[in-house]
Amino acid sequence: MTSVPPAPDGPSPLDPRRLLILRAVAQAGSISAGARALGWTQPAVSQHLQALERSARTPLVLRHSGGVTLTEAGRAAVVHADAIAAHLDAAAREVGELAALGAGTVRLAAFPSALAVLVPPALERLATATGVEVRLVEAEPPEAVELVRAGEVDVALTFGYAESPGVPADLEGLALGVDPVDVVLPAAHPAADRSALRLVDLADDDWVAGCVRCREHLVASAAAAGFVPRVRHETDDYVVVQQLVARGLAVAALPRTALEAYRHPDVTTRAVEGLDGRSLHAVHRAGVERVPAVAALLGALRRG
Structure with missing residues (x-):
């Protein structure tokens, strides 16, 4: 049975680097395999896991001959580690695309008539003016919004009426006009x-x-x-x-x-x-519009 040394009273911050180490071990299935994936030694990874467990004040992994199994707390920690990894990936993309002066890939979800009429001219403008590559996914607005929330696409084209606006409160939207x-x-x-x-x-x-x-x-x-x-x-x-x-x-x-x-x-x-007509929007998560490739796509859609 794994034991965790006592810690002082009061909440202890969890080191995000150690959360990512826990994530690597969970994905690999064992401490040794996680260490190989990270390019570290097994003792170093074990020490970081022990330190993370001390901060959490509870076991996060159960060690056995076949590798490791996450505890309930460990599974919860890995969910947050996944979010950290996703944010770091977004940061890397933003910085990389800034360095590339707007080149990069943008993932766009759109409903069928928008894919047929609105998207091709925007993509043509991007192709002639930038190095941005756009990957398309067909999805009706409710599904497209969920793809944005899940981080599976960067931008979703949606429509809405007075009875059902097209931009959810937790996301941001660029108004693209009215479709009569x-x-x-x-x-x-x-x-x-x-x-x-x-x-x-x-x-x-x-x-x-x-x-x-x-x-x-x-x-x-x-x-x-x-x-x-x-x-x-x-x-x-x-x-x-x-x-x-x-x-x-x-x-x-x-x-x-x-x-x-x-x-x-x-x-x-x-x-x-x-x-009345329906309002058209390009919906995205807050902040993603600062990524140059995304900004270029939004600009092309707005000009259309």
């Missing part, structure tokens, strides 16, 4: 050529609705116009939406980025008063 939302009608729809089309004029139609946020916005806008939309179909795919509309099976509301990405020849689009 139009109604999409079959070309032969009786209201297609109406000079002053109102949302309530479509109260008797079946509707195609998309994501939760888009559907909430449609329902709220219809309620303000005095009716409840009869949502017959649900899909996030703007190509499928237009295929359904083109065949006279429903009407829909789509943002113009989606209509720019794909436009079915047999639909008509109309701007309707009372159907």
